Amino acid sequence: MDVVRQWIREARSIAVLTGAGVSAESGVPTFRDALTGLWARFDPRELATEDAFRAHPQRVWDWYAERRQALAGVEPNAGHRALAAFQARHPGRMTLITQNVDGLHQRAGSTVLALHGDLCTDRWLDDPKPCCNRRPPQPGRPPRCATCGNWCRPAVVWFGEALPETELMAAEAAAESCDLMLVVGTSGEVYPAAGLVHQAHLAGSRVVIVNPEPSALDGLADAQVRERAAQCLPLLLED
Numbered sequence: 001m002d003v004v005r006q007w008i009r010e011a012r013s014i015a016v017l018t019g020a021g022v023s024a025e026s027g028v029p030t031f032r033d034a035l036t037g038l039w040a041r042f043d044p045r046e047l048a049t050e051d052a053f054r055a056h057p058q059r060v061w062d063w064y065a066e067r068r069q070a071l072a073g074v075e076p077n078a079g080h081r082a083l084a085a086f087q088a089r090h091p092g093r094m095t096l097i098t099q100n101v102d103g104l105h106q107r108a109g110s111t112v113l114a115l116h117g118d119l120c121t122d123r124w125l126d127d128p129k130p131c132c133n134r135r136p137p138q139p140g141r142p143p144r145c146a147t148c149g150n151w152c153r154p155a156v157v158w159f160g161e162a163l164p165e166t167e168l169m170a171a172e173a174a175a176e177s178c179d180l181m182l183v184v185g186t187s188g189e190v191y192p193a194a195g196l197v198h199q200a201h202l203a204g205s206r207v208v209i210v211n212p213e214p215s216a217l218d219g220l221a222d223a224q225v226r227e228r229a230a231q232c233l234p235l236l237l238e239d
C-alpha cells in the first residue's frame with residue numbers, strides 16, 4: 001500500500017480503468033452479480049447483445065429496466081469521490097476511463113471516458129427515420145415509434161458492438177502515455193477495455209490492480225492491492 005501511494009505521488013500521468021467493482025459498495029450489483037434471481041439462468045452474452053434484444057426485446061428491456069431502477073436510490077461512494085477529488089486537485093494529471101454505465105463517477109464530479117455508454121439513456125435500435133423523432137416514443141417494454149415500430153434500446157455498448165471511437169482513442173492515448181495505470185474493480189475479461197492495461201504495460205507504465213479477488217490482468221501487475229475500492233482509494237489517493 002505504501003509503495004503504491006508513493007508511485008501515485010511520483011506519477012506525472014495516471015490512467016485509471018474502472019469496472020463494476022468500483023460501484024459495488026454503492027450497492028450496485030457488479031455485472032455478473034446482477035444476474036441473480038430471475039436472471040440467474042442467463043449468461044451476460046445472451047442478454048447484452050443486439051441479437052438477444054431483437055429476439056427477446058421485452059426480456060432484455062426488462063433486465064435493463066431493473067438495473068435502471070436499482071440505480072435510482074444509490075449514491076457515489078468514497079472511491080468515486082476520492083477519484084473525483086484527485087482530478088480536481090491535480091488538473092490534467094489523471095485520465096479516468098470507465099467500463100461502467102451507472103453514471104456514478106460523473107455524479108461524483110469526475111470527467112470520464114465512458115467506454116460502454118450510459119445505462120440511463122435510450123437510443124433508437126435502427127437508424128431513426130423522420131417519424132421516430134416527431135413524437136415521443138409510444139410507451140411499452142420496450143417503447144417504440146408509433147409510426148414505424150422502431151424500438152428504443154439502452155444507450156450501452158453491447159457485446160459485438162464497437163466502442164465509441166472518440167472515447168476509445170483518448171483512452172488508448174492515455175494508456176500509451178501514462179506512467180502509472182490503476183486498474184480498479186474489473187474482472188479484466190472484456191476487450192478492448194482490458195487491452196488498455198496490456199498497452200500501458202507494454203509502453204513501460206507501472207500497473208497497479210485494486211481488487212479483493214484475482215482478476216484476469218493480475219499477470220501484468222507491478223503491485224496488487226487486495227482491498228475494496230471504497231475503502232482503499234481514499235487512502236491511496238490522498239496527497
Ligand code: OAD
Pocket residue numbers: 018019020021022024025030031032033044048099100116156157158159184185186187188189190210211212213214215227228229230
Ligand atoms: P464484473 O462484474 O465482471 O467484475 C467485477 C469485478 O469487481 C470483479 O473482479 C470483482 O472481484 C471486483 N469487485 C467486487 N467488489 C469490489 C470492490 N468493492 N472493490 C473492488 N473490486 C471489487 O465487471 P467488469 O469487469 O466491470 O460490458 O465488467 C466489464 C464489462 O463486462 C462490463 O462493462 C460489461 C460486462 O459485460 C458490457 O456491457 C459491454
